[in-house]
């Protein structure tokens with residue numbers, strides 16, 4: 314079942330050997346078919362290495378000229394038309410008519426804004442997109458975290474993370490918290506991290522448990538992860554703990570300086586954690602929390618991650634936007650699982666907006682009727698609120714001078730939004746992934762002209778299909794695209 318070499322360190326495990334991105338492009342297409350492990354030769358730099366090496370010949374200073382700029386930073390402001398100056402890995406300046414010697418990218422047909430931030434996604438499932446289109450939570454635990462997870466090889470985790478990360482970048486999601494409960498073994502964990510690294514996304518790797526067994530070393534292995542993969546915080550990948558309501562595991566996370574991300578679905582479950590709750594914890598879903606629990610989250614400075622489409626569809630409960638707002642918490646947004654929902658934030662923002670307004674509108678005439686949230690509010694949820702929850706507020710989430718340059722450019726001249734009459738409205742109500750023209754992560758160009766940079770999509774597709782075939786076969790599911798073989802499929 315494990316076709317990996319036994320040594321799964323950074324350079325000899327899922328990634329066969331270090332190779333520059335340029336070499337990856339050169340090698341792309343050479344490998345096809347066969348065992349995944351032989352098709353996964355592309356390498357990636359260790360995080361933090363080679364951060365300045367762009368595969369696109371842009372200079373060190375890049376001026377995005379004349380876009381509609383939504384900085385999302387109240388101290389900077391938003392602009393009908395302004396420039397954004399990127400210097401190396403950081404944002405140097407934002408404002409109209411910047412005068413700088415720099416390579417100029419015309420942004421006059423673009424909305425320029427911070428990259429979206431997802432605060433909870435199970436990226437190891439990337440090759441299982443839409444495989445459970447009608448599933449409830451019980452179907453998911455039976456088939457995805459049950460049957461499929463048990464047969465996952467390390468390379469399936471790597472491919473899943475790679476595919477999910479590339480899809481995120483393509484959709485303008487520059488940061489994802491990877492809630493990685495595929496810790497079947499340290500090899501699985503290392504492989505998932507390798508997939509993120511290969512994709513070049515900014516990610517919070519939230520180490521989670523996996524299928525049970527002797528090789529499952531959760532949560533203690535987080536000490537090794539800190540030392541081997543996350544010794545530096547100055548890299549695109551940072552460490553967190555994907556935990557349960559377990560004070561011992563939370564203490565371990567704090568020992569290694571990792572923030573904590575936890576699912577909370579039921580009433581009363583949080584009460585036992587009251588003594589250890591803190592501002593380093595993100596609470597996912599939060600449906601059915603009691604008033605006392607909401608006060609504990611708010612008073613401890615905790616963050617909230619709402620996966621509204623999934624919660625509505627799979628039966629978690631009613632997404633608690635209003636409850637979060639009532640307690641002074643600006644919620645972040647999360648995709649959760651691509652087995653049932655797309656990986657973009659346009660879907661998330663529209664869900665948040667419509668759901669909160671449905672709840673507030675239903676209370677018309679009530680003297681305590683809540684305020685209606687706006688399109689700008691949900692862009693904030695999808696950017697800076699996510700950066701806060703992911704403990705990255707000082708680096709990303711707004712277009713602020715000094716922050717790292719995670720910047721996206723969205724096309725205004727497409728038939729789904731032209732002529733743009735309200736920038737926030739166009740982003741939230743009219744746009745989709747097809748509008749995402751350009752993506753920078755830490756100043757590095759990841760998408761340009763609507764195309765991922767340096768990615769051989771045929772090759773990625775073949776790797777994903779091979780992995781999917783293996784998982785489906787070993788989970789005992791029929792090989793069909795028409796579904797219907799089990800409840801939820």
Ligand SMILES: [Zn+2]
Nearest residue numbers: 433492576649
């Ligand atoms: Zn989840």
